[in-house]
Amino acid sequence: MKWKKNDIIQYMEAKDFIDSVLIPLVPFQVSDDNTLPSSTFQSEVIQILANEIEKELTGRVLLTPPLHYLKSTNKDTEVSRLNQWVQDVKQQPFEHVFFLTFDSGWKKVEKELDGTLLWLPGSKSGNLQSAEMRAVIKDQVDQLGELIRSYWV
Amino acid sequence: MSEKKQQVSRRQFLNYTLTGVGGFMAAGMLMPMVRMAVDPVLKESGHGGLTNVSLAVEDITTEPQRIDWKIDQVDGWYESEVSRSAWVFKDENDEIQAFSPICKHLGCVVSWEGNESYPNEFFCPCHNGRYYKSGENVPGTPPLAPLDVYEQEVRDGMLFLGDAVPREEA
Numbered sequence: 001m002k003w004k005k006n007d008i009i010q011y012m013e014a015k016d017f018i019d020s021v022l023i024p025l026v027p028f029q030v031s032d033d034n035t036l037p038s039s040t041f042q043s044e045v046i047q048i049l050a051n052e053i054e055k056e057l058t059g060r061v062l063l064t065p066p067l068h069y070l071k072s073t074n075k076d077t078e079v080s081r082l083n084q085w086v087q088d089v090k091q092q093p094f095e096h097v098f099f100l101t102f103d104s105g106w107k108k109v110e111k112e113l114d115g116t117l118l119w120l121p122g123s124k125s126g127n128l129q130s131a132e133m134r135a136v137i138k139d140q141v142d143q144l145g146e147l148i149r150s151y152w153v
Numbered sequence: 154m155s156e157k158k159q160q161v162s163r164r165q166f167l168n169y170t171l172t173g174v175g176g177f178m179a180a181g182m183l184m185p186m187v188r189m190a191v192d193p194v195l196k197e198s199g200h201g202g203l204t205n206v207s208l209a210v211e212d213i214t215t216e217p218q219r220i221d222w223k224i225d226q227v228d229g230w231y232e233s234e235v236s237r238s239a240w241v242f243k244d245e246n247d248e249i250q251a252f253s254p255i256c257k258h259l260g261c262v263v264s265w266e267g268n269e270s271y272p273n274e275f276f277c278p279c280h281n282g283r284y285y286k287s288g289e290n291v292p293g294t295p296p297l298a299p300l301d302v303y304e305q306e307v308r309d310g311m312l313f314l315g316d317a318v319p320r321e322e323a
Contacts, residue, residue, distance in 0.1 A: 010259070017259055017280055017295075059259025060279040149278050 001062045002054060011062060018059065020148065021094050023085065023115075024050045024066035025101035038124035039071070042102045045122055045137070050100055052141040057148065062094075075105050079112050086114040096151055100144075116151065118144060203306050203313035208241065210310050213249055217242040217265040217275075217286070222314070239303055239314060240265055240275065244287070252288045253301035253317035263300070275300065288320075 001007040001018060011018055026043050029035065047066065054063040067085060069078045086097050097115030099106065102122035110117045120140065126133050161169075206222040217240040226235040239251045240263075254262045256277040263284065267276030274291065275284040283291040288300040304315030 014259055056262045057279055059256060059261040059277070145278075 001058060002051075003063065003065050014059075015093055018062055019094055020057075020061045020096040020098065020152075021089050021115075022050060022053060022061050022063045022098045022100060022148075023082070024063075025082070025099050025103060025106060026066040026068050027071040027103050028068040029071040035071070041125055042122050044128060046100060046102055048128070048137060049140060049144070052137065053100075053144055053148070056141065056145045060152070061148070064089075071103070071105075075109050079109050083112075083114050090114075096148075098148060098151075118147065120144075203304065203315040205308075205311055206239070206314050208312045210249070210307055210312055213241055213243050213312070215243050215245075217252075219254065219264070237314075237317075238262070239317075240300075241312065242286075249305060249307070249312065250288070251303040251305050251312070251314055253303060255301065255317070256282050256296055257290065257298040257300065258282050258295040 001011045024046050026046055027039055028043075029039060050063055050066070054061055064085075067078075067082055069081070082099070089097060098118055099113065099115055100118045102120065104119060104121075106113070106117055107119050110119075204222060204224050206220055208220050219238055220241055221236055221238045223234045223236050226233055238254050240254055241249065241251045244250050252275075254264070254275075256263050256279065258277065258280060261277050261279040261282075263275045263277040263282070265275055266272055267278060268281075271283055273286055275286075275288070277283070277296070280295045282296040283294045284296065284300055285291060288302065290296040290299055299320050301317035301319050303317050306313045306315075
């Protein structure tokens with residue numbers, strides 16, 4: 001389910017079946033010219049990944065809007081902000097919360113998160129339209145889907 | 154009436170009128186012909202049309218295989234490439250079947266023999282929905298309808314697929 005009215009109406013009718021939330025964590029920082037190309041590229045890729053995972057597992061996963069944060073801020077602040085999101089999400093009957101990110105900064109604070117962190121190393125540049133990139137992304141989606149499914153059993 | 158004032162003679166007037174009316178009629182007849190000649194340009198792409206999914210008919214086996222292809226789709230806000238998938242195989246009557254992989258329960262993607270416990274069935278990983286090879290839903294599992302079927306056509310040995318259509322009987 002996506003964060004769209006039609007999907008959410010369907011969600012409200014089938015709350016018991018949709019028990020997982022996927023929150024992409026996307027850094028945002030305009031100030032540094034050096035990181036701009038790579039961070040925007042990674043932001044694009046992570047959203048494609050999230051959308052594709054949602055497509056495969058529509059009936060059980062709600063994809064939320066991504067959590068954006070300044071890359072330079074202290075992760076502790078962001079952890080508490082993220083956990084507030086989770087608290088709110090859990091007001092609904094969700095059992096599994098997954099975070100999807102390329103930012104290794106989250107890996108260090110993983111234990112403080114109220115959910116499962118799916119961190120994966122991502123390439124910093126490339127051509128999203130190329131056949132190779134599509135194949136890589138498709139592969140990653142398959143494996144991430146498998147991982148998410150393993151939490152359901 | 155003097156000769157000077159009469160700038161348009163009766164003969165000229167009739168000529169002009171006939172040319173005008175004749176030209177109009179000729180245009181009316183030519184328009185459909187021209188339209189037909191440039192038909193592919195006018196045709197709306199994507200919707201309703203069949204797409205070559207790059208699968209030769211001789212490569213289709215009795216074992217369902219997943220194929221992916223892209224179509225151009227235009228809606229109010231976006232013009233985009235949309236990917237579609239299908240499970241394609243030949244059934245026991247040697248007829249090509251192309252099923253939509255979208256589970257009729259809540260829309261996850263089903264896979265052929267996706268669970269070892271249920272061989273020879275389509276399996277939905279989200280809520281253990283199951284379908285027989287015919288696409289019929291297995292009673293007692295979450296889906297309440299059989300998988301959608303793609304409009305299909307074979308041209309020059311290649312498979313063309315259109316839109317997925319729900320089946321009538323449950």
